[in-house]
Structure formats: structure tokens, C-alpha cells
């Protein structure tokens with residue numbers, strides 16, 4: 089049995105065409121079904137539905153053989169035990185530093201102010217500000233980061249931006265680009281060795297589908 093870990097929403101939706109290219113189709117839709125283990129048209133392949141941030145953990149411990157996770161999530165997890173053979177180029181966005189429209193970020197940084205940074209991406213934030221030599225107090229959040237500067241929890245947020253609509257709707261502006269983000273295929277290193285006959289053809293089919 090090959091177990092593939094996916095999160096609901098954009099990763100599931102954007103991975104389906106790639107799975108289809110490898111001849112795999114899900115028999116249930118996670119948006120309408122409450123099932124966490126989904127059968128596929130292949131009796132030797134199943135999908136498990138987990139939180140986006142939990143995908144690397146399931147694959148690291150071998151509870152799933154394969155998964156799809158954003159580079160943001162992989163950077164926070166650390167990537168131990170994971171082989172990352174393919175950038176699937178899906179769920180694309182940018183990791184940015186953002187502040188309130190009326191916050192003078194340049195001056196705050198120039199004056200050597202200690203910035204309060206709220207984010208779910210603490211590793212990315214720590215690395216980014218350390219490289220700039222800016223001192224920060226990190227406040228870990230699990231979502232809705234855009235709220236933090238509006239209610240005085242932080243000066244700055246580090247969050248993902250795609251259309252920019254969420255920043256605009258909350259009177260925030262992006263002031264620094266940290267990295268481009270897309271989702272990667274991750275494979276358990278031991279599973280790749282033990283189940284190579286089943287996993288390698290899937291990897292080849294995904295790679296082929298990406299070229300087209």
C-alpha cells in the first residue's frame with residue numbers, strides 16, 4: 089500500500105491533476121466527505137487528509153510514504169527524513185514582511201528599533217531578520233496574522249501573500265520579500281528504498297506531467 093498525505097483546499101485541488109497523470113483518482117472529495125482516509129481507483133494507493141503543517145510529520149515518521157507540502161511548511165519543519173525530489177510549482181505565493189499602511193518600516197529599521205514580529209513562520213522570520221541584523225521579539229501565531237498589527241500585538245507580520253487582497257482589505261502593506269513559495273513533493277527516505285518499484289513510477293509520472 090502507498091499512502092499519500094495531502095491537505096484539504098488548494099493543495100488537494102492542485103495535486104489532483106498530477107495524480108491523474110499518474111493514473112490515480114480519489115474516490116471521495118475531502119470538501120464534502122468527513123473521511124480522513126480516501127480510497128482511490130487503485131487498490132494499492134490511498135490518500136490521507138491532514139493539516140498542511142502536519143504533512144511533513146506524517147511522511148517523516150513513515151505514516152505516509154509521500155506528501156505534498158509548501159516550502160514555507162518544510163522550512164518550519166526542518167525536512168528531517170524527507171527526500172524532496174520535485175518542486176510541483178503549485179500553491180504559489182510569496183513570503184513577505186508586512187506592516188500597517190501608516191507604519192514607517194524603513195525608519196524603524198534604520199533607528200535600530202526592536203521590532204515585534206507576529207507570525208506562524210518563526211524560523212523564516214528569525215532567519216530573515218538575523219540576516220539583516222535587526223533585533224526582534226517573536227510572537228508565534230497560528231493564523232490570521234494580518235490582525236496582529238491592527239490591534240497592537242505586533243509592529244510587523246511575516247505572512248504569505250498571493251493576490252495581495254488580504255493585506256489591502258486590512259490596510260496593510262508589504263515591505264519586504266523574503267522568498268518565493270511553492271509546494272514540493274516529499275517522500276519518506278526509507279519508503280523510497282523499500283517501495284521503489286511502486287514509488288519511482290509515480291515520481292516519473294509527476295515529473296512528466298510537470299514538463300507538459
Ligand SMILES: Nc1ncnc2c1ncn2[C@@H]1O[C@H](COP(=O)(O)OP(=O)(O)OP(=O)(O)O)[C@@H](O)[C@H]1O
Nearest residue numbers: 097098139140141158159160161179180181248250
Ligand atoms: N494565498 C495563497 N495562495 C497560494 N498558495 C498559498 C496561499 N496561502 C498559502 N499557500 C500555500 O498553500 C499551502 C497550504 O495552505 P493552506 O491554507 O491549505 O494551509 P494552512 O491553513 O496555511 O495550514 P494549516 O491548516 O496547517 O494551518 C501553504 O503551506 C502555502 O505553501
Ligand SMILES: O=P(O)(O)OC[C@H]1O[C@H](OP(=O)(O)OP(=O)(O)O)[C@H](O)[C@@H]1O
Nearest residue numbers: 231232247248249250251252253254255
Ligand atoms: O494575498 P492573498 O491572495 O489575499 O492571500 C494571502 C492569504 O492567503 C493565506 O491565507 P489562506 O487563504 O490560506 O487562509 P488560512 O491559511 O487562514 O486558511 C495567507 O495566510 C494570507 O492570509
